[in-house]
Amino acid sequence: MTPYDFVHLVIHATGGKIEGRTKLQKVVYFAGVLTGYIQYLGYRPHYYGPFSPAVAGAVQELRSLKFLEQNTRPDGTTDAGGFEKIRYDYALTAEGEQVAKEKAEQWPEEWKGIAEAAEKITSAKVRDYVHLAIAAKTDLLTREAGRTLSPSDLKERCEERGWTAFTNEQYDDAVRFLATVVGSRLQTTND
C-alpha cells in the first residue's frame, strides 16, 4: 500500500467526506499514528502543524483521477482585506468510493486498522480544526522529544519551531484528545 492508497482509504473510512484542508492533513496524521503507518507519510513541521507533502500529493492525485471532489465555500470569517476566508471540503465521488471499496477488499488487514482509527478520531469529537492542529503539533513535538512534556517544555519547543504558543485551555484540549485517541505522553496544566 502506498501513501496515496492510505489517504484514499482514510477518506473512505471517514464516510467519504472531510471538511477542511487542515483537518484532512491532521486526520490522516492521526490515522497514521494509530495504524503505525506514520513513518511512510513523511510528516514534517509546518506553520499549521505537521504537514505531509505525500498526503497533499495524494489528494491532488485523487482529484486528478476524478475520485475526489474539492468544494470551496466561505468559512464565515473574513481576512484583513475584507474578503471571506475559504474552506476546502473534500468528498469522494461515486467512482472514488467504488475504487476505495475494492482497495478495502484488497487490503483487509490495513483497512480494518484504518477504519478503527477513523472511528476513534471521529468519536473524540475535537472542537474544530484549530484544536485538531494543536493536538497534532503537540503529538509531533512529544514524539520528537520521546518523553513526557510539561506545558512549559511544550511552549519552549513551539517557540523553537516558530509556532504560536498555545493557551492553557487549548493545551488541555489537546491533552484530552491525545489521551482519548493515542494515549498521552503529556502532563495537564493542573499536574
Add this chain to the structure above:
Amino acid sequence: MSFRSRDPIHNFVTLPAEMAPVVGSGVLQRLRGIRQLALASLVYPGALHTRFDHTLGVTHVAGLMAQGLGVEGEELRLVQLAGLLHDAGHGPFSHVSEASLEWFGDKTKLKPDQKEHKIHEAVTAEIIRSDPELCTLLLEVEREKVIQLLGDWKGRLVLKQIVSGPLDADKQDYLLRDSYFCGVQYGRYDLPQLHRSLVLPDPSGDLMVERDGIHAVEQFVLAKYYMTTNVYRHRVRLITDRMITRAIRLGVEEDKEERLSQLYKFDGTPEFIANYQKWDDARFLETFCPVVTPPPGKKSGLMLRRLRDRRLLKEVFRHPIDKPFDARYRETLKGLPGRKGDTVAKKVERDVADFLNRTLGLTGTAVIDPDFVIAYSYGIKSARESSRNDEEGILVKVPPTPQPFTDESTLFRSINEAYTDNFVVVFAPIEWPDSNQKDAVRERWQAPILQLIQDACKQVRI
C-alpha cells in the same frame, strides 16, 4: 572579495571568492557537459544551456535571498554551497538519467537514512560526501551539513526554504534561464520585486510574502505553469525524453550493453559513484551512438540514431485519463511509466504495433517493432496547484495569522483548481502519410487504440 562571472540572466553572478575552487572542481565542471533541458534543443534550438550555468545562477539567487532575509556568516555560506552542489548528481541528459536510475537502481542498497529518498538524491549526497577533490576543499562537517540541507534538514526552516521550497532559488533561476534559452517569454517574472516582498517574521519560522508582494508571486506561479505546459511538457520534448529512456532500457535489457548497466544499476558502492561521475551528454551519445562507426547496441543504437537524425517517434494517441476509461483502470494508466504499470504498457505497445502494422499495411522490414512503441502517461497541474510543488504552500504575512497564497490572491482564488489533467499517450515510429491529414488520422485511430488500452488494463488486472 567576490568571484564574479558574466551571466545572461543575472548580468553578473556573484559568489564569495573562497568558493571559486569549488566552482573549479571536477564535480562542478562536469555539469558543463550536461544540458539543462536534455534534448529540448530539438524543438527549441537555443536550449543548449547547461546544468553548470544554472548552478551558478541558483547559487547567486540563493545568496541574494539569504542576504535579503538577514541570513549571514556560516548559514549564508551553507546556503550558497547547497546551491553550488544541488545538481552534482545529475547524469547525462539531466532528468532522463534520474528516471533510469530509479528504474534500474537497487533501492535496497540505499543507506538507512536515505530509504525515503530517490536514488539520484542519494547519488548527489554520495558525490558530496566522497568526491576526493571536494574532500580537500570542504571540511567533512560542512559537506555533511550541505547533504542535510539538500535532504532532511532539521535546522532553521528558512535555509531549507531558500534551497528547496515553493519559492526556492532553483525555480527562480530555472524559469528565467530556461525561458531565455528556449526563446520564449513564458517564464519571465519580476525577480527583484519578488525578493523585495520576501519576509521572515520569525527567525526560526517560515519564509513568507508581504501582502504587497502577492502580484509578484502570482507572476512567478503563472510563469511556472506556462513553462510547464509550453516547454517542460511540450509534446516533442516528452517524445525525446522518452526516446532516450527507452534507448537506455533497450541497451540494458535487450542489447546487454554492460557500460549502460554500470551507469544506471545503482548498487551503493564507491565504484558506482566514481563511474557515474565520468559521464556527460557527449560521452553518452558518442559511446552508444557514435557519429561515424556503428553503435555497440543494435536496438539502443537505432533509437539513439533516430534522435541524432531527428527522426522522432510520432504521437499516435493522446487522451485524458478520464471517462470513457473505466474508473478501475485510471490508477493503472497513471502508473504506466513505473514498474507496476510495465506489464500493461508492454501489452499496449505490442497491440498498438500490431494495429499500426495492419492499418498502414506494413510488411517485411517496414514492420513496426513493439520495442519502438512507447505507452506513457503524465500529468499537468492546474495553475493554482502550481503554487506548490511537493512542498507546503506559500504563506502570505497577514494579520492575525499568515494565510495560504492561493487564498489571499484574488486572481488565484478565482481559478478553478479542478483543471488538473493526466494524459495517456502512445508514441510510435511512423511517418504520417500526409502531414496535413495527421489530425484526422489520429482522430480515426482514437477509438480503436483507446479500446486496445482498456482491453490491456482489463486483461492484466484479471
